[in-house]
Amino acid sequence: MSKYFYFKVTFLSVSAGLFAGQFVYGLFDISIQNHEAIAKLFLKCLATAILTGLVLGILNMFLKIGKFQKK
Secondary structure, rough: OOOOHHHHHHHHHHHHHHHHHHHHHOOOOOOOOOOHHHHEEEHHHHHHHHHHHHHHHHHHHHHOOOOOOOO
């Protein structure tokens, strides 16, 4: 398996999960009618998810943590 595989698996799973979790959790704090607050929440969650996924994906690319799979 290539380094790109380890990066891709980590980046996609962490980014998707973190974005969904933060967005849903943030929706409890704001009003649905306030479109500006929803847009800010969306962008904040997107930026946090991408940056965190990028950092963890790069770390996993070099450490290859997902090697526990059976052959």
